Amino acid sequence: MEEVTALVPAILLLSIGIVSIVVMRRIGLSPIVGYMIGGMLIGKHAFGWIQESETVHLLAELGVVFLLFDIGLHFSVRHIWDARRDIFGLGPIQILLCSAAFTAIALALGYPFEIALIVGGALALSSTAVVNPTLHQRQQTNCPVGRTSTAVLVLQDVLAVFLLVLAASYGSENAVEEGPSLVTTIGIAAAKGAFAFVPSYFAGRYVLRPFFGAISRTKNEEIFTAIALFIVLAMAALSGWAGLSLTLGAFLGGMMIAETPHRHLIRTEAKPFRDLLLAFFFISIGMSLDWRVLLGSWWQIIALVTVLVSVKAFAISLSARLVGWSIPGSIQLGFLLAQGSEFVFVILSMPPIRAAFGEQTVSVVFISVAVSLALTPTIAGLGNNLARAVRKRSATAVPLSETTPLESVAPVIVYGMDEVGRTVADALEAHQIQYEAVERDFDRFTAAIVDGYHVSFGDLSDLRLAQTMSMDQRRSIVLADARLDRVADVMPVVKERFPNLTSYISVANDDQLAEFARLGMNATVNLEGTSGIALSQQILRSHGVDEDEIVNWTRRRQES
Secondary structure, eight states, X not given: OHHHHHHXXXXXXXXXXXXXXXXXXXXXXXXXXXXXXXXXXXXXXTTOSSOOOHHHHHHHHHHHHHHHHHHHXXXXXXXXXXXXXXXXXXXXXXXXXXXXXXXXXXXXXXXXXXXXXXXXHHHHOOOHHHHHHHHHHTTOTTSHHHHHHHHHHHHHHXXXXXXXXXXXXXXXXXXXXXXXXXXXXXXXXXXXXXHHHHHHHHHIIIIIHHHHHHHHHXXXXXXXHHHHHHHHHHHHHHHHHTTSOHHHXXXXXXXXXXXXXXXXXXXXXXXXXXHHXXXXXXXXXXHTOOHHHHHHTHHHHHHXXXXXXXXXXXXXXXXXXXXTOOHHHHHHHHHHTOSOOHHHHHHHTSHHHHHXXXXXXXXXXXXXXXXXXXXXXXXXXXXXXXXXXXXXXXXXXXXXXXXXXXXTSOSEEEEOOSHHHHHHHHHHHHTTOOEEEEEOOHHHHHHHHHTTOOEEEOOTTSHHHHHHTTGGGOSEXXXXXOOHHHXXXXXXXHHHHOTTOEEEEEESSHHHHHHHHHTTOEEEEOOTTTTTHHHHHHHHHHTTOOHHHHHXXXXXHHHO
């Protein structure tokens, strides 16, 4: 019986996750709302079916850790350089404006300057754990709004490390008498973060690349799951031992892998753990909420949520305008990042801060931030509608490119880098059409890398990888070399999941042409000695390339 009793918490958590996803999606709300309501019901303030413990807190924190790891997988050094305007411009301006506003409000309410500064900084942060899924649901992950908000959130997560240092020092014996020691402590934390970045970059480029190469030769894809878990947990632990946050270490771990061609595969393996643990994170937030405070202080909660969202939406929109964003794009960013942050729960839970605020005030702030998290999809939708309305009313408005989810996603996937795949890649590159190449054979993958092609390692017959690579946002997939039996098994599912994706394939003869055509694919016979030129011509035409340009490219290709 003890074994059965030990399973009850896990069954409850998984049940809440399943019910939340099914029910909330049917009524048009984010599953996050269901997670927090479910957590409130099973927590100590309601039925008390699960008690808060170190294990529950660890699982919740691991949810944010895996999320930051996933974000790090998108942030190579090149990506950070491309996003420098946001990381070093928009981000700091937004943080300063929001922090100043909330600090001033806290001072007006009579709180000491140190407390006001800590809480002001905490409320200036937005929620990575909520914004990231919202962007994914709205298919904006890779558009300018998505990239910019992600860059700002990463900067905020780094800032949270210093807020935690500041909060931990408050109330200590030397916090008041020895002011410079606090500055020194924060400076040391900043130096540690900077020093952690450099070895992470070189480890990703010069250690993980050959390591993954050796692993790929084994053709044992299951080992990548263990590697993904090991890197997340090991980097988080190293960061914690260095006096930094676990989340910063996980982000650096993701950045290390972002420098390798295996990032898509690792992200695919880590995604189920991220989604499950993030659900636990939101359930744990719900467990800390007291429904009696919600009923007794409802007007204070409404007022705080209104102030929080309004101040942040205005300050972030203003910040975006100051760095050159259009009015519609600024509005979208402001509304998207207008919620509170998961770090508010961590910072306000620290004993000196909790004691300074009092249990009642902390509970009101917790519930208000939780409500802002739950309302994020709705608020983001309002911002999007307002931005569109502003664009329509202004004849001179800058085109709202920020709302186009396909802008920065390469429209073409080339699967298979044999001679045909390389020809297609060359044709696309010659006409400045973005593409992304994927290869499952290690020898061909290595040869393509050596020859200068940008290729990721993985098997797209695994539909999890296809989902990870945002296949629903692509226009075309080119199968340079595929077996009929494998394609026949996968194509019905591909058509159901990615109905807007056009499939092209190179075949050897007319019999295969008919077989693949029956599967709904655009098949082209690869004549001997042509090396995929006919397939390349078909794809170029589908992307609107002028026929004269295609003829000129074909002539140059045949003469080379």
